[in-house]
Amino acid sequence: DPETAARAKREHASACQRLLRDWETAIRLYGEAPNPPETLWRTAECERAAGRPAKAQAILDEICGVFPEQAADAMLRKGDWYRDDKDRARAIGCYRRLMQHADWKKSRAASEAHQRLEAYGIATGGAVLNETR
Numbered sequence: 001d002p003e004t005a006a007r008a009k010r011e012h013a014s015a016c017q018r019l020l021r022d023w024e025t026a027i028r029l030y031g032e033a034p035n036p037p038e039t040l041w042r043t044a045e046c047e048r049a050a051g052r053p054a055k056a057q058a059i060l061d062e063i064c065g066v067f068p069e070q071a072a073d074a075m076l077r078k079g080d081w082y083r084d085d086k087d088r089a090r091a092i093g094c095y096r097r098l099m100q101h102a103d104w105k106k107s108r109a110a111s112e113a114h115q116r117l118e119a120y121g122i123a124t125g126g127a128v129l130n131e132t133r
């Protein structure tokens with residue numbers, strides 16, 4: 001049964017990712033048995049852990065473009081990864097975009113982006129989103 005085989009590959013990939021930290025095998029298996037968007041999220045995590053942050057960010061961009069219901073969370077993750085990489089300007093850009101996007105600005109992710117901007121010392125009250133301190 002193809003679905004059972006695909007599910008087994010995804011479970012194997014998850015074990016490689018979570019337990020063994022074998023990023024390459026996990027990425028390969030997620031690619032062989034895709035179940036988007038879940039496998040895209042996990043592949044992005046593996047790419048980042050494998051030291052390829054640009055590939056990880058590109059996968060998050062794909063999630064933003066293809067899965068609108070998960071786009072706000074993907075943009076928040078993009079900002080958080082930039083923040084973790086000490087790329088303040090890009091992190092702030094992602095957080096601002098999240099708060100300004102018509103479909104995302106009332107999401108939980110936008111609320112978290114608001115908190116992250118305040119942690120950077122950026123005024124977010126009212127319509128002020130482009131001020132920096």
